[in-house]
Amino acid sequence: MSPADALEMSSTGTSSELRFAKLNSENYREWAINMKATLKLKMLWRIIDGSELEPAKPKGTSPSDPTTAKAWKAMQKEYMDWLLRDDTAQGTMLIAADKSAQTHIVDCKNAKEMWDTWKKVYVTHQQRIDIHYHSEELYTLKYVDSMPMANHIARILRLKQAIRDTGKEIKDLHIARALVLSLPKTPSWDVIKIQLFSLEQEKLTSELVTPTLQAEVNRRTRKNSSNKAALLAQKQQKKGRGKGKGKGLSKPKADDKCRYCRAKGHWAKTCPRRQEDKKKDGQGSANLAVRGYIDMPNLPCNRHGYG
16 A cells, blocks of 8 residues: 555544554554655654754743734744644654554654654664674575576675665675675586685675676576587487488398298398307308208209219
8 A cells, every 4th residue: 555545634634544554563664654654744744854843932921022022923933833733743643553652652742752762662673683684694695506696696685785774884895795605615616706705805896796696607508508409419319310220120021031941931130040050069151051052043963063
């Protein structure tokens, strides 16, 4: 809900017109935004921020001298008008706070004191606690290779702003160091760390570290993409070779005739009888020769070779 939508104001300014939750120990930030808008609409915020100071209270009573009396009355009117506006600001804030919040401002004498007291209670004390947690996270946050470096850098910078919001200034050197220390503990990243930490402190800045880390991640991404593409091409090439070999191979048909044993259903290179003949000790060459002789046509049947 925006500050303008959170408030429905009229000239009376009653509590029923406040459309946001009353101040408590858990909602100060949201309450402060809405209350600031409320006071601005009532033209009372300048009293809270201190730009409209309490005017001097005129002394004594109205003088008898007409000229002096006129100036005194003008001062009195200015003072009373300011008191009325301050009372209105106090009442507006008081009705928008729960009982636990009201206990903190019972001794406040004006609206600015009320605002500053609540801010100290709900912001300053909490900020003192938050700064330790933000600092711890800043130096323990780790980058993971699978995540975008831009997101990691943005997270570091958000922690930097969170620390600043607590009122504590943090040197840029600490941000640069946190970025480098957040890198994984691997040999390849250690090289980058050493290169950056070898710089003089004046040169080690977040403006230098940020693009350096992003450039390194981009380089690794391109390298991984190239390696994957090469591996894919290699696999496809091997797959293509395998398919080529497969197409060249075929199986014997049922009516195919073996040139060795003349039986059907297989070829000579896988002929069982041929394999048995080869295994016979000392008989392999003779059997092959005889088989070759038998297969040759138009030769004399006399074993001595005469017709």
